[in-house]
Amino acid sequence: MPPRTNHLGLARNEYKGRPSTLCPGCGHDSISNQLISMAYELGLEQHKIIKMSGIGCSSKTPAYFLGGSHGFNALHGRMPSVATGALLANKELSCIAVSGDGDTGSIGMGQFKHVIRRNVPFVYIIENNGVYGLTKGQFSATADEGQFLKYYGTNHMPPIDLALEAVIAGCTFVARSFSGDAKQVQALLRAAVRHPGTSVLDIISPCVTFNNAATSTKSYPYGKDHEIPLHEIQILAPDYVEERDEITIEDYDEGDIIDVEMHDGSFIRLKKLDNDHDPRNRRMAMEVLERSMREQIFSTGLLYYEEPRPTLADTEELVDTPLALLNETELRPPKEALDSVMQSLMVG
């Protein structure tokens, strides 16, 4: 039997990258898998996607998915600037970027904030495990206060909450998830790739080698026992209207459903669980995040969403043609233009 294919006629296999060299069981590999599934299911064209990353375990992963897309493993904490440049040069590209808590939470903090401020349209995934893997087990800036690790003992510093930082910086799409929650990661990725603005996904992604003790809030056992999704998430494409009505009527009271309409006409359908979180409310998003941090509650899902403001390319008022594809005439003014500038500088 021939393999199942998507609407481009491609099998899922064709969205894979090279074999992963991360530790077996690493949370990052499950996220890569969800990225492959997402791109396959949505039938994305790989040549229109770029994959960007910084430095660290997480940042190696773009080599392991979407082998048909150009990728760039850049410098520590500076993926955002490289992505900014690439997307200015060609605003028709979509960008999936992968960073980690070491990459974003320390040296990358400035670029993280500023890329959000400029609203560069891309998916910014933070594979957050609270620990430095490649250098063998130091605390990262997102590690919980009071946490114990073999390498350094007890962490006495409060954590930096990267989702909260994203909301504060003006990010229009902020989510948190757990790499063990494949369904939720998949739904959030599908929404994020449609969002014409910076989308930050802070995904707790356990390090099986250095930070997977049940006492760690960034471990599999902890995540499986403590994850509290804020909603059930479903992404409805623009042509899913009928089904949407059906579900609303059959399964839920109207007050329990939040439909967030996205820029392209699709909907993020959120079915309320045991809380009243409305991701369209910035103050609520910050309260949920602050309480989660204070009480170490592992709330996941879409934390904040707002109608995206103009992207950087919009603010720059660029021509329609991607800058990288401009031709000679568009790139070089005629000789008369130079002569006229020269004339204006001569003795009058």
Add this chain to the structure above:
Amino acid sequence: MAINAQTHAKLDTREPVTNDFAFSVATKNGSGSQTSNNVLVMSLFQMGIPVNGKNLFPSNIKGLPTWYTIRASKDGYTARKALTEIVVAYNDGTATEDVANLPPGGVCITTDKIARVIRQRDDISYYQIPVAKLMRQTEVPSAFRKQVENMTYVGAVAQLFDIPLDLIYDVLLANFKGKVKVAAMNHNVVKLAYDWTADNIAKTDPYRFERMDGTQGKIMMTGNDAGALGAVFGGVNVVAWYPITPSTSFVDGIIGFRGLRQNDSQENTIAIVQAEDELAAAGIVVGAGWAGGRSLTSTSGPGISLMAEFAGLAYFAEIPAVFWNITRMGPSTGLPTRTSQGDLLFTHFLGHGDSRQICLLPGNLKEAFEFGWKSFDISEDLQTPVFVVSDLDLGMNNWLSDPFDYPDKPISRGKVLDADSLQEFINEHGKWGRYMDVDGDGIAYRTVPGTDHRFAAYFTRGTGHDEMAVYSERSDHWVENMTRLRLKMDTARDMLPQPIIENGGSADIGIITFGTNEDAIREARDWLTNDGIKTNYLRARALPLASSVSDFIDAHKSVFVIENNFDGQLTQLIRLEHPENVSHVRPLALGDGLPMTPDWIYDSLKEQEG
């Protein structure tokens, strides 16, 4: 704290002197003197007199002493002279020293107030302007008086040395972009001082200006503006930067000339991002170059330091991008507003490991424009970052120049494969790998994101990689890659702008330099020729050095390398690249923060040769 007394001064002879003398204008920073000084320079330019103006300014918004030197030279010498015959002493804090620096027979133009506190000399001419009194007579609203006070010395200078008043009005109007009210307000002060000087001062000096035709068809501009204009004609389309003196006005220049590239609906073909720091600026231009943009950043020493890691990545991953380093005096924060050629080695070797960067070394305004556009072609042809190493003197001062030549060849994107040519490549070679050198010149073929071909994608990384761009820690892959990069640098030697070589008829003495020392050297060489000492001359215009540099060294008994840095960095590079027979290559390295003077070159060479 004044500019150090310049030794080696040539004494004037009290003969009438026309269009061949220099001013130093001493004021307080932030007092509006920049406009007055520009007006004087542009007026002389309009009179047809070859002129230059050099701003020797402090790192300060307001209050610290600042000097501006203006040199008129009927013979077309535009280097800064060690000695200025005339000082406008408008800063009480430095006036005594400014006057002490004058040669006998010099001229001091000052305010009546400052005149009371200067230690007097009996061998110079003093002209005192009652600035406060004149300002009370003007119609200038009191809020603006401090800003236009310096126009009083413009009026006095115009009267004393014969600059036409109506010409000054035209220059003021151009300076204020056609705003009649502001121009008239300033001109009103100029005229008051002009008339007062005519009525009250008896001229006792030999200096005067006279119209001539030495600037017809020429332009005046700063090197930063020239480089920016060049970039606009070179097809720059992504600019990222962070403000830093003396490079800030480079990007201001691009913003100013961006309109030349706008389409009918005023949309931009150049994205300009003020980044959060130089780390991000470098990242943006590297990302853009990777994605097929023609990207540029402009910075100076501290910024270049921050860009080092990206420079190494771009060198190793082979990504085009253009970096302008408008060099200022280091190390560290150094003298942020003083010129230097002290970043030559650092820029050439920027990045850890065995990295070596292409450097273009503009020596004048025309080259700032030419390298402005050419740097993009070189960068894309070689698939490597290109550093244009300019300096504060070229970047921020007004230079006299012939008009620029329109680019003499079409834009080059280098070896970029689109979907069709990629397929042809694969048909011919069986496969395509990002770092496969099929031409034997060290330069591989690249694809850019968005190329619709199933084998177009590759993974860019700063880690070890094989020719297919796949991660590799194998020693043989590493050595092969580094060998190819070295081959690419050798290919570059002959593709880059070649040295300017002038045979001055000497059998023995060769002078080597780079960058902006040329004018001072030209003048010093003329003086030496008058003394019967002939010299040959080579100005390097790019790194890695061209092979003709070696030939030049071998052809002379004595080679002097003149450079404006403390350690003789070009000399060191020559010794590194040309290790055989270099005992006769000696540095004449100064590095005192100021543009080089012919006086220092002349004296140093005489001393060495004597």
